[in-house]
Amino acid sequence: MDVRQLEYFLAIVDSDGFNRAAAALYVSQPSLSQAVRALERDLGSALFHRIGRRAVLTEAGKALIEPARAAVRSLETARASVASVHELRAGRLDVASMPSQAVEPLTSLIRAFSDRYPGVVVAVKAVFTARDTVDAVRTGAVELGLLATSGPLPEKEVSTTALERQRFVLLVPPGDPLALRDDVSCEDLAGLRLIVGQPGTGIRAYVDSLRERGIAFEVAAEIEHRVALLPLVLAGVGLAVVTESWRDLAGQAGAHVLDIEPATALNVGLVSRRGPLSPAATAFLSTARARTPHT
Known part of the structure; x- marks a missing residue:
């Protein structure tokens, strides 16, 4: 098993099929299918039911999603750590945001972050509820999540930085x-x-x-x-x-x-997974805290 196989597996899951995944990865479908078959042999279990042109996850495939994301994220963190030696001149940061908070404060946060680290791409994923945001961070789909809630900000499954009301x-x-x-x-x-x-x-x-x-x-x-x-x-x-x-x-x-x-009012905060973060995520959190008077 290697990380490339896990990346291919996740691409199929996120693209909802082999054809779209192959196009997104710029690889041929036979190459993609061969990599997945090799992964299935290593794991000793089928990951997809192939029904015509559709690929439906097996129970084993569903169980692999979260650890696969964690493994890929760990590799990305290692690569980003090397890039941090060069002061984050390149890289990517995945952030999930609820719609209204994507207007503000996300606009101001990205502007301040990009002014300092113009080579880091901030990729924003749309989520619609606080629960969706926490799940995206917890499972490793993104590193940071921007959410709003009428109650207390979540603290059990993630680390939270309060931003504003x-x-x-x-x-x-x-x-x-x-x-x-x-x-x-x-x-x-x-x-x-x-x-x-x-x-x-x-x-x-x-x-x-x-x-x-x-x-x-x-x-x-x-x-x-x-x-x-x-x-x-x-x-x-x-x-x-x-x-x-x-x-x-x-x-x-x-x-x-x-x-x-x-x-x-709603309470607005940034959530991150517990444990080490990539340099880009750490820098983004620092940017957020710097513009928040009470943190």
């Missing part, structure tokens, strides 16, 4: 009667048409809590693609409750941003 605000299109105001109360949301996110997110939990309190609003749209949220507001489909990470972007696009009273 983001209060909830209301996005209103130009011409809406509420656009003349600076803030609204929770009760003012009654009867409004709102664009909401999918269950499991902090924003959805907040608007659901309003309904539980008897504040009846209409759902104009439910979206997973947070990039569509602002265009939908500007098109007049509905209003949207978001975190204040959207404030500057929404204002530049022409939307009005109103504070919701009483103020309610």
